Amino acid sequence: MIHSIENDYLKISVDDHGAELCSIYDKIHNREVLWQADPAYWNRHAPILFPNVGRFYKDHYRINDREYPAKQHGFARDSEFTCLDMTADSITHVLKASESTMEIYPFDFELKVKHVLDKNQVCVCWEVTSHSEEPMYFTIGGHPAFNVPAEGIGSKEEYHLTFDGQDSLSYLLIADDASGTAAADKLYTLELDHGTCLIDAHMFDKDALIFDEQVEKAGFAFPDGSPYLELTCHGFPSFGIWSVPGSSFVCLEPWIGRCDDSGFTGDLSEKKYINVLNKDEIFNASYEIKIY
Template identity: 50%
Template sequence: MEYIENDLLKIGVATHGAELSSIFDKRRNREMLWQADPAFWNRHAPVLFPIVGNVNKGIFKYRGKEYPMSSHGFARDMDFELLAKTDNSIIFVLKSDEETKKKYPFDFELIITHVLDGDTIKVQWEVKNPSENEPLYYSIGGHPAFNCPIYDNEKRTDYKVKFSRNSLKYSLIIQETREVDFENPKTLELNDGYLDIDAHLFDKDALIFDDYQVDEISLCTPDGKPYITMNCKGFPSFGLWSKEKVEARYVCLEPWIGRCDNKGFDGELPEKYCEQHLEPKKSRKTEYTIKIS
């Protein structure tokens, strides 16, 4: 684990998965990130690459070949190399090798940077295509889980989610196949932007918001005050998720570029929903932020 800190926060990032694993708020003297209790969910904030969610039937197709791919890809389960560390940043890198190319036939470099700036954590991804002549196709997403509630005498159902608009459309995942039921969107009606976290909100898994609907979102204490605010402007999809068990004391705010396949999708990787494309020798940077209020 690598740590950096300032007067307000101390954060820890693990070599394994380059995963943000601790956000300690010095003002509250409390941990704000979920601490991976395996009774509910044994991760903190995995980076989802080169796939977000599941591919239909557990395989993707590329140039006529089939490749097995596990949920959310493999980067979260690999050890990264520490590229650099400063007083306010930690930078890790993962590069393709012969093993990754057996299941994902592309050259890539994934650089993950965490920057501590006052009360805000900047999460930066840079995907590079080092190939001389082959394109790179990928999806990438965040999956940070935040403590909810943050005090012992409270319940998750006491808390609220605050959106930057008053009505959104969302889709659900078909549990048997892990496909997105995109043909049957539902409307999420909000009260001045607030959504109560009721006992049944996550009964059917994640709520998936497409079409750039979520650009800022907050987790709020029972009085409606934000304590976590994520800015993810420019991300095409977003997932809101926790275990359906009301005893699970966390909520995940998940900015995605790409997601699970649509119901019935049987095409090749470049045709996948919101699949990203990089030409040889090109790169792309993306950033979202986490503010602790």
């Protein structure tokens, strides 16, 4: 079931399936901002990545010398959430551990996802609670895809990526070993002009750009340089930017944890940027999408 709320600026819709934000309609400019999941390119809108962001090396992970299989980006995005609450300005969903999740993720968890509408901004809020006796390890992230170009305005390559005033950023790429993990031994540089760069047609030829400990704000500007949208994620250690070549969307991905470095075979507790909760502890994080 899809639930919708709106104000004078925006109308948003969230699906029980994956608690996925599936529409951000800009009422001021009469246009859809969120990618509408054309399966010819990518059949999702803004999935929640939990309990893992990206892929584990060789698609499994180890806890206390036991191995578990894990698919890319975890299982939450393909799970049916329960809608807990709807107000005039928020929609809250929950997913709880089950027998099927325990087979591949041996922790008793509760994941709440709340979408809050505030004027021309959407806040995506996560709350993770552990009910496990043992320490619970996880990563979590967002994967919203935005229409670039906006309807009827230019081409993708005429749009600017915007950051928070940096002169340049360093990033990793996905390894060439078909593992879907990061080639951590080689850094690339994204040169910026006053914190911006054009979206190059070949920017995503090797999949996502992976930024560690540099990006807490990113967005898009129209061809004339005026702002289109901005995503803010204070305190998030990693960030991804991804698109499918030839498509008309770009993803801005705020991550708290990310894919393995290629070749990593350690215990899950040793993974870079891993999060841990003890029994009854609660983890909270949120990011904001602002539409101009």
